[in-house]
Amino acid sequence: MRIICLLCVCLLMLGDFLEAKFDDFEDGDDVVEYDDNDFAEFEDVMEDVVTEPPQRVITTEEDEEEATVELEGPDDNPEDFEDADPQEGDTENEPYDDEEFEGFEEKPDMSSSKSKDPITIVDVPAHLQNSWESYYMEILMVTGLLAYIMNYIIGKNKNNRLAQAWFNTHRELLESNFSLVGDDGTSKEATSTGKLNQENEHIYNLWCSGRVCCEGMLIQLKFLKRQDLLNVLARMMRPTCDQVQIKVTMNDEDMDTYVFAVGTRRALVRLQKEMQDLCEFCSDKPKSGTKYGLPDSLAILSEMGEVTEGMMDTKMVHFLTHYADKIESVHFSDQFSGPKVMQEEGQPLKLPDTKRTLLFTFNVPGLGNTSPKDMEALLPLMNMVIYSIDKAKKFRLNREGRQKADKNRARVEENFLKLTHVQRQEAAQSRREEKKRAEKERIMNEEDPEKQRRLEEAALRREQKKLEKKQLKMKQIKVKSM
Amino acid sequence: MSANNMSDPRRPNKVLRYKPPATENNPALEDPTPDYMNLLGMIFSMCGLMLKLKWCAWIAVYCSFISFANSRSSEDTKQMMSSFMLSISAVVMSYLQNPQPMTPPWC
Numbered sequence: 001m002r003i004i005c006l007l008c009v010c011l012l013m014l015g016d017f018l019e020a021k022f023d024d025f026e027d028g029d030d031v032v033e034y035d036d037n038d039f040a041e042f043e044d045v046m047e048d049v050v051t052e053p054p055q056r057v058i059t060t061e062e063d064e065e066e067a068t069v070e071l072e073g074p075d076d077n078p079e080d081f082e083d084a085d086p087q088e089g090d091t092e093n094e095p096y097d098d099e100e101f102e103g104f105e106e107k108p109d110m111s112s113s114k115s116k117d118p119i120t121i122v123d124v125p126a127h128l129q130n131s132w133e134s135y136y137m138e139i140l141m142v143t144g145l146l147a148y149i150m151n152y153i154i155g156k157n158k159n160n161r162l163a164q165a166w167f168n169t170h171r172e173l174l175e176s177n178f179s180l181v182g183d184d185g186t187s188k189e190a191t192s193t194g195k196l197n198q199e200n201e202h203i204y205n206l207w208c209s210g211r212v213c214c215e216g217m218l219i220q221l222k223f224l225k226r227q228d229l230l231n232v233l234a235r236m237m238r239p240t241c242d243q244v245q246i247k248v249t250m251n252d253e254d255m256d257t258y259v260f261a262v263g264t265r266r267a268l269v270r271l272q273k274e275m276q277d278l279c280e281f282c283s284d285k286p287k288s289g290t291k292y293g294l295p296d297s298l299a300i301l302s303e304m305g306e307v308t309e310g311m312m313d314t315k316m317v318h319f320l321t322h323y324a325d326k327i328e329s330v331h332f333s334d335q336f337s338g339p340k341v342m343q344e345e346g347q348p349l350k351l352p353d354t355k356r357t358l359l360f361t362f363n364v365p366g367l368g369n370t371s372p373k374d375m376e377a378l379l380p381l382m383n384m385v386i387y388s389i390d391k392a393k394k395f396r397l398n399r400e401g402r403q404k405a406d407k408n409r410a411r412v413e414e415n416f417l418k419l420t421h422v423q424r425q426e427a428a429q430s431r432r433e434e435k436k437r438a439e440k441e442r443i444m445n446e447e448d449p450e451k452q453r454r455l456e457e458a459a460l461r462r463e464q465k466k467l468e469k470k471q472l473k474m475k476q477i478k479v480k481s482m
Numbered sequence: 483m484s485a486n487n488m489s490d491p492r493r494p495n496k497v498l499r500y501k502p503p504a505t506e507n508n509p510a511l512e513d514p515t516p517d518y519m520n521l522l523g524m525i526f527s528m529c530g531l532m533l534k535l536k537w538c539a540w541i542a543v544y545c546s547f548i549s550f551a552n553s554r555s556s557e558d559t560k561q562m563m564s565s566f567m568l569s570i571s572a573v574v575m576s577y578l579q580n581p582q583p584m585t586p587p588w589c
Contacts, residue, residue, distance in 0.1 A: 137584040141540045145547065152551050179492040185500035197500075200554050207500035212491045216498045228551045 148229045155226030156201045162242070162364075163196055163204040163221050165372030170382055177386055178217070179210030201227040213393040215249040217385075224368055235368055242364035243328065244378060246385055250356040254393045255334055257405045260311055261301040262289065262320065263329030267361070268299050276352065277335040280412045293317045295324045303408065306401045316391070319384040326381060328361040332392060335409070351416055358392060360385055516557070519549035523565045530572040536584040539576045542569035 132139075171194075174181045182193035185207075197205040202223045209216035222243045225231035259281040261268060268286040272278045278301060286299035292312040294300075298320060302308040311332070320327060336359070337352035362381050366374050397405060417424075439459060446452045523545030530539030546566040553562060 134583045137586060141543075141584075145543065148544070148547055148551075152547075177491050179494040180497045183500040185502060190497045190499055198555055201551065209499075210493050210495075210497040212493055212496075215496075216500075218500075225552065228548060230548060 151229040152227045158226050159202050159223045161372055162370060166375040167196055169375050169379055173382055174208055177211055178208035181208050183207045213254040213389050215251055217248045220245040239367045241367055242370055244362045246360040248358040248389055255356040256397050257334045258307040259303040259333045259335060260307045261331040262298060264297055265299040267329040268301050274339045276337050276340050277333045281408055294320055297324055304404055310395050323381055326362050328363050331359040333357055358388055516549045516553040519545045520565050523569055527568045527572040530576055534576060534579060536576045537587050539572035542572055
């Protein structure tokens with residue numbers, strides 16, 4: 001009995017439960033239409049959702065300003081849903097009326113037609129993007145600058161190391177030959193600084209003085225511009241060497257009068273064009289040095305044969321032959337005045353000052369890829385320099401040679417005077433006029449009238465005397481010619 | 483003593499002081515690169531500032547760097563620093579006025 005009662009209660013409860021469920025579906029039609037309507041609602045909503053996104057995409061492509069429109073869109077949609085629901089709730093009971101949906105169907109057609117056209121996604125212009133990628137040029141520039149700075153530091157350090165290596169190798173030899181090694185000219189007392197002067201990041205100087213025969217020796221280490229990236233790139237196209245240039249200034253009494261050069265043919269041709277003394281005194285083309293036992297690569301420019309004979313002794317030939325690859329040029333001259341100076345006003349009015357000089361230009365081995373060890377290879381060349389200084393002191397021209405040399409120098413001077421004759425005359429004339437003008441001014445400025453008169457008379461007398469002298473000279477010339 | 487003097491070539495009494503070579507008389511000896519680069523840098527800076535061309539300003543920075551790298555140590559650092567600062571200011575001003583990325587001159 002009890003079990004039956006329990007069963008009845010359970011059945012009743014089930015029935016209630018089922019009734020409660022079916023309460024939602026009050027109308028039988030609703031049950032059928034429920035699926036359609038509910039899903040129809042969603043279908044309508046989904047269609048709306050489907051149609052709207054393409055519109056959204058298109059609007060973003062057109063203009064940024066329509067972003068505001070987009071934002072309103074999603075906000076509007078829930079309202080649309082709410083509005084749509086009661087509407088569609090009203091139409092739930094009615095079957096679909098095609099007339100009602102005429103306009104609605106066009107929309108899907110429009111959207112489908114739109115979807116048929118290919119959607120071209122245009123790239124957002126670079127100036128509207130906010131990514132780092134658009135700044136690629138700036139990144140490139142900064143990278144370039146960083147590379148330049150890195151190269152500057154590396155190049156500067158390399159040049160410094162090379163210079164120090166050279167100096168450490170040569171220090172002993174220099175200190176044994178010169179009492180002053182290293183001077184920058186600024187200190188009060190002449191004490192050896194014992195270090196190189198850095199002129200640049202690629203040029204180092206060393207001044208040595210205090211030796212027999214010579215006034216002093218200036219050594220210039222002209223390295224490649226390793227600190228400049230542009231130069232490094234240019235050198236990749238055209239490799240060049242580091243150079244060591246040595247200029248020994250001789251005492252006047254310790255060197256005879258001659259001009260002589262030996263070196264690579266190309267260097268000598270260039271020097272002959274550039275250097276004043278080589279141009280004037282060694283007018284012939286560079287001759288091959290094989291006659292004296294030199295290698296083919298070296299040529300000789302000389303004022304006279306005797307000088308060449310005298311210079312090319314065994315030891316010199318030995319030096320030149322063994323180190324021919326490192327020698328660019330060797331130039332001994334008593335008339336050295338540097339390269340030709342091109343003046344704008346034509347020829348200079350007086351001969352440039354000359355100095356007895358020995359010049360050496362050596363190439364550092366390695367063709368740019370030099371290492372500090374390569375500096376040791378230059379030490380024998382410094383020995384050659386010291387030997388040349390002593391040799392220049394010992395070497396004297398004989399009488400014939402001396403006469404030839406004197407004649408050459410006189411010829412050069414005469415040529416120079418002829419060329420500048422006109423200019424010198426003009427200069428003298430202008431000087432005379434200046435003097436006259438100055439005197440006249442002095443007379444005018446003189447306040448005392450008596451003094452003025454006296455000065456004027458004196459000037460007149462002077463002029464008359466000059467005229468008389470000139471007339472006498474003319475008469476003498478006429479008599480002589482007769 | 484005398485033998486020592488003979489073999490030792492040094493003469494402390496004959497010491498001459500170092501005189502820097504007169505470069506005013508020999509303009510050919512001087513390297514013109516730092517001066518040209520300085521001038522170019524200034525011109526590009528002014529172009530970059532006036533015409534608002536970013537690439538001009540960047541080239542000016544490069545020119546001033548090259549000028550600095552090639553300069554002599556005896557040269558006045560003020561000149562170098564002034565051209566450098568001018569080029570940096572040209573770059574900064576160009577970007578402040580127009581923060582967009584640079585367009586290369588060939589575009």
